[in-house]
Amino acid sequence: MKVGILDSTLREGEQTPGVVFTVEQRVEIAKALSDIGVTMIEAGHPAVSADIYEGIKRIVKMKKEGIITSEILGHSRAVKRDIEVAAELEVDRIAIFYGISDIHLKAKHHVTKEEALNIISETVSYAKSHGVKVRFTAEDATRADYQYLLEVIKTAKDAGADRISIADTVGVLYPPKTRELFKDITSRFPDVEFDIHAHNDLGMAVANALAAVEGGATIIHATVNGLGERVGIVPLQVVAAALKYHFGVEVVKLEKLPEVASLVEKYSGIPMPPNFPITGDYAFVHKAGIHVAGILNDPSTYEFMSPQTFGRNRDYVIDKYTGKHALKDRFEKLGVKLSDSELDQVLAKIKANPSARFYRDVDLLELAENVTGRILKPRPPENIQAIVSVKCDSNVYTTAVTRRLSVIQGVKEVMEISGDYDIIVKVEAKDTNELNQIIESIRSVKGVRSTLTSLVLKKL
Numbered sequence: 059m060k061v062g063i064l065d066s067t068l069r070e071g072e073q074t075p076g077v078v079f080t081v082e083q084r085v086e087i088a089k090a091l092s093d094i095g096v097t098m099i100e101a102g103h104p105a106v107s108a109d110i111y112e113g114i115k116r117i118v119k120m121k122k123e124g125i126i127t128s129e130i131l132g133h134s135r136a137v138k139r140d141i142e143v144a145a146e147l148e149v150d151r152i153a154i155f156y157g158i159s160d161i162h163l164k165a166k167h168h169v170t171k172e173e174a175l176n177i178i179s180e181t182v183s184y185a186k187s188h189g190v191k192v193r194f195t196a197e198d199a200t201r202a203d204y205q206y207l208l209e210v211i212k213t214a215k216d217a218g219a220d221r222i223s224i225a226d227t228v229g230v231l232y233p234p235k236t237r238e239l240f241k242d243i244t245s246r247f248p249d250v251e252f253d254i255h256a257h258n259d260l261g262m263a264v265a266n267a268l269a270a271v272e273g274g275a276t277i278i279h280a281t282v283n284g285l286g287e288r289v290g291i292v293p294l295q296v297v298a299a300a301l302k303y304h305f306g307v308e309v310v311k312l313e314k315l316p317e318v319a320s321l322v323e324k325y326s327g328i329p330m331p332p333n334f335p336i337t338g339d340y341a342f343v344h345k346a347g348i349h350v351a352g353i354l355n356d357p358s359t360y361e362f363m364s365p366q367t368f369g370r371n372r373d374y375v376i377d378k379y380t381g382k383h384a385l386k387d388r389f390e391k392l393g394v395k396l397s398d399s400e401l402d403q404v405l406a407k408i409k410a411n412p413s414a415r416f417y418r419d420v421d422l423l424e425l426a427e428n429v430t431g432r433i434l435k436p437r438p439p440e441n442i443q444a445i446v447s448v449k450c451d452s453n454v455y456t457t458a459v460t461r462r463l464s465v466i467q468g469v470k471e472v473m474e475i476s477g478d479y480d481i482i483v484k485v486e487a488k489d490t491n492e493l494n495q496i497i498e499s500i501r502s503v504k505g506v507r508s509t510l511t512s513l514v515l516k517k518l
């Protein structure tokens with residue numbers, strides 16, 4: 059199956075209310091997307107503002123230097139000036155969009171169908187004349203008159219577009235219709251390749267993207283964390299997982315998805331809900347006793363794929379939904395031996411306190427000590443946690459150092475503070491070797507003058 063991802067975090071994603079990326083952030087996001095293997099990066103609409111222009115310029119430079127390998131696109135209205143701005147940046151491809159539904163032709167463009175075909179033809183060939191690849195986007199294609207959509211595709215193709223994006227601009231497609239649509243257009247236009255741009259207004263963007271691929275689309279538009287206008291478009295991490303599960307295709311490095319998701323969460327300021335698929339905190343966390351008993355025997359009972367595939371770990375929580383298998387396992391992990399009847403009594407205490415949300419290990423030990431009357435000594439935790447206090451060079455921007463620190467593997471939290479030190483970094487490592495490596499990475503960050511590390515001995 060031939061399918062790739064066009065990531066539009068820097069264009070569609072920045073259309074999310076409240077989201078603005080700086081030039082530096084754009085460059086960093088583009089590099090991260092290229093590193094995980096997205097086929098294309100829609101780097102922005104350069105005619106919109108000077109910073110977007112500058113961001114694309116930097117990204118194109120990195121492409122030329124071989125630091126970024128994805129194809130770089132610039133978005134453009136069907137307007138000569140927009141096309142010129144994108145062309146002077148030497149993007150690999152210009153993506154020209156034009157609304158083609160009756161609603162858009164009338165209320166936005168104020169043109170007849172015939173006039174719109176002329177505009178599409180002229181602007182696509184104008185872009186082509188700059189020696190660049192061209193995609194034409196039929197905006198609001200899924201509410202357009204179907205015969206007219208076919209005419210639009212033919213017009214754009216004849217003018218030199220080798221890719222057409224079918225945009226479900228207000229998210230009204232549903233999978234059977236999507237599959238049929240793409241089957242029909244791909245058979246009518248075998249020498250053109252098609253993209254699906256699916257909005258998630260009815261929660262079906264990922265399903266529609268998969269159906270489009272079944273129908274012959276070869277590029278899926280996605281954004282990290284599903285950012286975009288209104289409720290956004292296809293989330294990269296979800297569609298990548300779905301393509302792997304259903305078709306066995308790995309469109310990006312799946313194990314790197316959490317890193318990219320965190321990066322975009324941080325820069326967009328849009329928090330990822332814990333129940334977000336694949337990269338949300340709870341994506342691989344189980345709760346009900348029956349589920350936990352199942353996963354302890356065989357994780358596939360309640361996991362569609364292993365969390366490790368996506369660079370995640372499995373876990374479970376304890377509350378009134380807990381059963382004895384989960385509780386026994388949790389105490390075994392703590393290195394505490396309880397008899398069956400002691401476990402039953404601890405479980406009874408948990409059930410008798412239905413409003414408690416998350417039992418931490420210290421809470422469970424306290425319950426077990428009450429039940430048994432013994433002082434229970436848990437095995438020391440396998441993970442080492444440490445607090446690293448950081449002093450910065452006096453001439454650096456502390457926030458820039460904070461940002462650099464926050465992307466180091468093993469760093470869980472970074473805080474700017476007042477007092478003798480400038481920054482506090484919470485880190486987690488599996489052993490002292492790993493801890494040393496993390497501290498070395500922190501010390502090698504530009505702007506870090508000195509560090510002081512304290513190991514966490516006990517948490518209550």
Ligand SMILES: CC(=O)SCCNC(=O)CCNC(=O)[C@H](O)C(C)(C)COP(=O)(O)OP(=O)(O)OC[C@H]1O[C@@H](n2cnc3c(N)ncnc32)[C@H](O)[C@@H]1OP(=O)(O)O
Pocket residue numbers: 073103105106107134135136137155156157166167197227287
């Ligand atoms: C579905 C999508 O997401 S498509 C991508 C949407 N992207 C954007 O809107 C990018 C951000 N936009 C902007 O920065 C500004 O809107 C700009 C720079 C593009 C245009 O700004 P302005 O010239 O001030 O116009 P404004 O935004 O108020 O109105 C849009 C104008 O573009 C025209 N237009 C809209 N879409 C297109 C198009 N695809 N091709 C040509 N013209 C278009 C409208 O008809 C309107 O023209 P008018 O001024 O003659 O009435």
Ligand SMILES: O=C(O)CCC(=O)C(=O)O
Pocket residue numbers: 070153155195196197198223224225226227228255257279
């Ligand atoms: O250019 C595209 O493919 C899509 C444009 C867009 O964002 C939309 O129609 O929703």
Ligand SMILES: [Mg+2]
Pocket residue numbers: 070227255257286287291
């Ligand atoms: Mg869109």
